[in-house]
Amino acid sequence: MGVIQRVVKPRNSRSKRALEKREPKNIENTKQCLFFVGKKASEEMRRCLRDLYSLRKHHSLHLSRKHPDMAPCVDILPVERLGQKHDASLFCYVARTKKHQNNMVIGRMFNHHLLDLIEVDVSDFRSLAKFNNPKGAEGTKPCLTFAGPGWEDDAALRTLKSLLLDLFRGVEATAVRLQGFELALQFVAVDSKTVLMRGYSIHLKKSGLRTPRIELDLIGPCMTLHLQRSRLASDDLMKRACRQPKQVKANRVKNISKDVFGSRLGRIHMTSQDLGGLQTRKLKGLKKVEDRDGADGGSGGGGGGGGEEEQMELE
Structure with missing residues (x-):
């Protein structure tokens, strides 16, 4: 028997605008992320959570109080309710258990239900505060690089x-x-099962060329991630999550393609043409001359005169 979903009716204009903001859109809003702590967490993992929150401070929410009922790998329902409450589709959770002292879970949701998650064990953590190098401006979008063949071969690493x-x-x-x-x-x-994370600040130096010389300074956060449990999305669920509405998809233009250089090539379908009536450029030297033999009465002298006139006209 299916669960009947409760319909929320707005009581005033403010609640109506809030509900309209959460409605599905053709172009969705920026994903909101929740950063929260479980029942127990070490000070090192709390600092790690704050550093990750500082890298994505906008469109994020850091919940300072503990959540003892949260265990994403065991029961995802409390996390789904928390995400629906704050309209967040991403979450980052840290906790400490008997088996895993530095436990972190990163996951995302689709339609307020779990899509996939990865549990990692953090070691060799170095915070942003341990590096004296100047940091970038707040809200700067980081440039992400992934090294190693495992990112394309392993399903858990791809997720x-x-x-x-x-x-x-x-x-x-x-x-x-x-x-x-x-x-x-x-x-x-x-x-x-092992991923190294390093944070660098980018400095552009003069090189004498149009392309600047790049220097990197280690600023953190630095950590080693050991993959533990995972819950991967099925192919059908991932296909539904990545589906785009028809209004967003670009209309396909027929008979137009692009080559390897990016030039647009078009194909035109035409009927067969009659080249006999094709208008061409008129040249004075090829102008048609009327025959004057009939006007001179067919006499020999007249014929000779007509030939001279025709020769002069061609010249």
């Missing part, structure tokens, strides 16, 4: 890569300025 891209994506940018690259996050897949 982790997609989660990290969604976590640090922020507002979608239509244009990029070169001076806007101030922060770089590098993720290196050592093997199918």
